Amino acid sequence: MDGRSITAWARRNITERRLAVAMVIAGTPTTLAGVALYVLPGPGFPFLVIGLSLLITGLAMLGAARKGT
Numbered sequence: 805m806d807g808r809s810i811t812a813w814a815r816r817n818i819t820e821r822r823l824a825v826a827m828v829i830a831g832t833p834t835t836l837a838g839v840a841l842y843v844l845p846g847p848g849f850p851f852l853v854i855g856l857s858l859l860i861t862g863l864a865m866l867g868a869a870r871k872g873t
Contacts, residue, residue, distance in 0.1 A: 824865035831858030 834855030841848025 820865060821869055824862045824869070827858045827862030828866070829862075831855050831860075831862055835859055 832855070834851055835858075836855070838848045838850075838852030838855045842852055
């Protein structure tokens with residue numbers, strides 16, 4: 805596939821709501837892993853920050869979406 809067909813597919817199939825749900829789904833386990841690594845000796849802070857940013861952004865996008873669309 806060339807770059808145009810991937811872009812066209814993404815524009816047709818990836819809605820803002822689907823992107824927000826994917827961010828929440830990815831952010832939840834990343835946040836939990838970051839918390840576990842932060843409590844245990846390990847590099848948990850980067851995972852915690854990335855997970856929280858995905859989770860909060862996804863929830864904000866879902867909350868800002870208009871109802872009925």
